Amino acid sequence: MSKCEQCIVRQFNSLKALTKDELVRISSCKTSKTIKKGEILFEEGEHINGVFCVKDGICKVSKMSDNGRDQIVHLIKKGDLLGERSLINDEVSNLKAIAVNDMEVCFIPKEEIVRDLEKNPKFTMDILKNMASSLKNADNVIVDMAQKTVKQRLAATLLYLNNKFEKDTDGAIDVHLSREDIANIIGTATESAIRLLSEFKKKGLINLKGKQVFILDTQKLKDISTGF
């Protein structure tokens, strides 16, 4: 079992605010898990009762809408924490998390880490800062969803993916989403997403090879996303 004190991943999230002693305690109660592509980390309606610290891999966090379509609301990657909200309220999750590729995660039980929320103000403040930032971001997403066309949202999403993820050895964005996943991020029908991707490719803004996406013209995509 690896040790949190020596784990570099915590530097990327709120766990960096924990003291050495706290990390040692967390280390001894956490469990490491390997989650294969397509497997579920947690489901809607489930009590998560802890946080996941993502050591490797990517997962999509989504919510089923009333009309039966999944909407992806977050993509979580290496270094991110997942499930902080379960520490704060006792409600079941309203979201579902599924691995997009093979993942390595550590699960820290709620009862162990909640103490730190109560006792370590630095940790609390860091969680708070992250939440404030997520909230600001969520407001922006709401505005985009409400006001932008599907084409604008696709352009914005491609830029977001391009920023958030590394490039693979071919130079493509290093997350391989299905066309359906992409449609479920921007909130449209899979066919519409496919059509617009083809259009962007034809115009030379992107290139597509299977699930690989290459961003060719950032500026033009930005123009499209802002309605220029």
Next chain:
Amino acid sequence: MSKCEQCIVRQFNSLKALTKDELVRISSCKTSKTIKKGEILFEEGEHINGVFCVKDGICKVSKMSDNGRDQIVHLIKKGDLLGERSLINDEVSNLKAIAVNDMEVCFIPKEEIVRDLEKNPKFTMDILKNMASSLKNADNVIVDMAQKTVKQRLAATLLYLNNKFEKDTDGAIDVHLSREDIANIIGTATESAIRLLSEFKKKGLINLKGKQVFILDTQKLKDISTGF
């Protein structure tokens, strides 16, 4: 100048977690303001540098989208706090707040209340709980915006208004929004909102008298909003 210790409004927000001493200090540095209908509390790009505690009235919090249309992301009413995020990060506001009717608010400067965030864990945790709850709510709004039709969103919005606000003496929802405001909540053109409101009225789900909205058939509206 009224005293926070004796103000009932704080019971409805995180200020209830402050101690008597803290409240006395806040009392002495806060400023009371009257804001008339249509006046601006703060603008996009402004440093708020404090929180507003709403003693009376309603305001709309919105963000201008790239294509030049305002999207209302929150409605704030008596008892609510506004601007908590300014306490946590030092960024300028990404939102604008305008009074929907005459308001009574107290403004508490950031430097005075930030101490309490640092020293009073109960206060911090209450802010944190609210943020977690707002975040959950924001996820739900994103899903609705992305997946629901305009008609579904209008039905959902009417139910939300009906829940959130009291009834006036006639039995109408006690917030008088323009058709444009309603359109800017659901993220559609004003004409579309008007057309659908007329349709709902024709079907007997609601009644309209000027800016008064009467909810007549809650169940039917719920069915519409969930795509039943």
Next chain:
DNA sequence: ACCAAAAGCTGATAAATATCATATTTTTAA
């Protein structure tokens, strides 16, 4: 009370998007 401005309303039309159908390609599993 009156006038100008704003808000509300309705119809016609255009544009965006979803849905359905079907073909092709890729992936998966036996």
Next chain:
DNA sequence: TTAAAAATATGATATTTATCAGCTTTTGGT
């Protein structure tokens, strides 16, 4: 390896929504 299943792609069409135009009603200021 091969057959079945899933994913991708594209066309045709239907539905939803935005836009534009013109009109009526309401509101606010003097």
